[in-house]
Amino acid sequence: MSVPSVGIIRVLTSEDPAVVEDHGRLLHERYGLHTVSRCIPDQPHGIHDDATHRRAEPKIVRLAQELEADGVDTIIISCAADPALDDTRAAVRIPVIGAGSAAAAVALSLGRRIGVLGIRDETPPAVAALLGTRLAASMRPEGVHSTTELRTPEGTDAAEKAAADLVARGADTLLLACTGLTSVGVRPRLEQRLGVPVVDPVLAAGLIALYRRTA
Amino acid sequence: MSVPSVGIIRVLTSEDPAVVEDHGRLLHERYGLHTVSRCIPDQPHGIHDDATHRRAEPKIVRLAQELEADGVDTIIISCAADPALDDTRAAVRIPVIGAGSAAAAVALSLGRRIGVLGIRDETPPAVAALLGTRLAASMRPEGVHSTTELRTPEGTDAAEKAAADLVARGADTLLLACTGLTSVGVRPRLEQRLGVPVVDPVLAAGLIALYRRTA
Numbered sequence: 001m002s003v004p005s006v007g008i009i010r011v012l013t014s015e016d017p018a019v020v021e022d023h024g025r026l027l028h029e030r031y032g033l034h035t036v037s038r039c040i041p042d043q044p045h046g047i048h049d050d051a052t053h054r055r056a057e058p059k060i061v062r063l064a065q066e067l068e069a070d071g072v073d074t075i076i077i078s079c080a081a082d083p084a085l086d087d088t089r090a091a092v093r094i095p096v097i098g099a100g101s102a103a104a105a106v107a108l109s110l111g112r113r114i115g116v117l118g119i120r121d122e123t124p125p126a127v128a129a130l131l132g133t134r135l136a137a138s139m140r141p142e143g144v145h146s147t148t149e150l151r152t153p154e155g156t157d158a159a160e161k162a163a164a165d166l167v168a169r170g171a172d173t174l175l176l177a178c179t180g181l182t183s184v185g186v187r188p189r190l191e192q193r194l195g196v197p198v199v200d201p202v203l204a205a206g207l208i209a210l211y212r213r214t215a
Numbered sequence: 216m217s218v219p220s221v222g223i224i225r226v227l228t229s230e231d232p233a234v235v236e237d238h239g240r241l242l243h244e245r246y247g248l249h250t251v252s253r254c255i256p257d258q259p260h261g262i263h264d265d266a267t268h269r270r271a272e273p274k275i276v277r278l279a280q281e282l283e284a285d286g287v288d289t290i291i292i293s294c295a296a297d298p299a300l301d302d303t304r305a306a307v308r309i310p311v312i313g314a315g316s317a318a319a320a321v322a323l324s325l326g327r328r329i330g331v332l333g334i335r336d337e338t339p340p341a342v343a344a345l346l347g348t349r350l351a352a353s354m355r356p357e358g359v360h361s362t363t364e365l366r367t368p369e370g371t372d373a374a375e376k377a378a379a380d381l382v383a384r385g386a387d388t389l390l391l392a393c394t395g396l397t398s399v400g401v402r403p404r405l406e407q408r409l410g411v412p413v414v415d416p417v418l419a420a421g422l423i424a425l426y427r428r429t430a
Contacts, residue, residue, distance in 0.1 A: 086327075095325070095412070097324060097325075098324075101323065101324045102324045104323070104324075105320035105321060105323045105324035106320060106324075106423065106426055108316065108319070108320045108323070108345055109312060109313075109316045109317045109319075109320035109321075109419075109423045110310070110312075110423065110427070112301075130323055132347055197310070197427065199426075203426065204324075204426070207422055207423075207425065207426050208321065208324045208325065208422075210422065210425075211321055211414075211418065211419070211422050212325070212412065
């Protein structure tokens with residue numbers, strides 16, 4: 001590739017280019033980043049519990065090494081749980097950005113009581129560790145347990161309802177703790193309806209990539 | 216003003232346009248942001264101890280209100296100590312970004328052991344609170360006690376030496392905890408020499424402003 005690119009690791013297996021490329025397309029539109037997206041193999045429902053998280057980790061490290069060998073200059077692990085972040089940093093020489101810690105970072109600079117909307121009952125540890133006492137509350141949309149379930153109309157509605165509940169419980173900033181929420185595009189609607197900043201993990205990771213590449 | 220702008224509050228009094236505009240110029244060059252910079256009155260040596268911090272706070276709130284009335288759509292308090300951040304957020308209706316918390320946020324998404332280089336012996340509380348256990352160590356360049364002292368060749372040399380010491384003590388990421396270090400332009404040289412990411416508080420604040428304005 002001629003222009004140095006940001007490698008995006010998708011932790012969801014898909015052969016649909018519209019799905020595989022959606023995070024990269026967003027980062028190109030917003031920040032002008034050139035990206036190359038690749039999926040880990042054999043996880044059509046992504047990462048949604050401890051077993052799928054563990055299974056994904058070595059695949060992410062391998063994909064990062066391949067992307068580095070192919071010439072990308074920065075890697076984004078596009079998952080709010082930051083799977084394999086430390087192992088990947090140890091395995092390559094280029095900067096590696098986790099979407100979860102990037103989102104937590106951006107949220108910390110915008111608010112004091114962060115409400116986390118994800119697809120598991122617990123807050124991703126990588127996000128909770130950074131938010132510390134600024135983690136106000138964490139919610140999962142009713143009926144949603146994986147990134148693919150967010151793509152149904154019911155899943156999107158449930159996500160909007162959970163977001164409103166977090167604000168009602170005092171959150172002054174929302175953090176979307178699943179990059180599947182990026183794909184369904186709820187953020188602009190949530191910001192408009194709820195009047196609080198909503199931090200998207202893919203945009204946050206892209207922003208940090210922008211810092212590393214131009215700073 | 217026709218294009219909505221980012222208001223930059225300089226916590227240093229100066230009538231030299233090169234000094235007043237340097238942070239705005241940097242943010243325009245890097246991120247294409249349009250900015251308006253204004254200084255708080257009667258503090259030619261900026262904020263460098265508790266007394267000067269306290270004295271600056273009501274001036275920052277007033278300046279933010281003036282900038283909002285003049286039509287800016289985002290405010291950056293360009294000081295790593297985040298002076299008057301909560302009071303300013305309460306006093307205006309537009310987003311307010313503190314350079315200290317923005318820098319801490321960006322540093323947290325890049326590394327695990329953050330070394331802080333500032334102009335006071337203690338880490339700015341706004342930065343320390345966010346870094347938590349990831350604050351590896353904090354240093355002040357020898358002989359430097361204010362932002363203006365950084366501008367001498369001795370001040371810049373001392374800053375570079377302190378940065379190298381932080382890395383020698385295990386820091387994997389550096390955070391410049393004084394926006395005066397932005398003005399003297401040490402960051403690119405430090406990154407090249409020391410091989411670790413160096414987070415500039417003005418660039419970090421600009422990055423977060425970019426998120427709030429385009430997200």
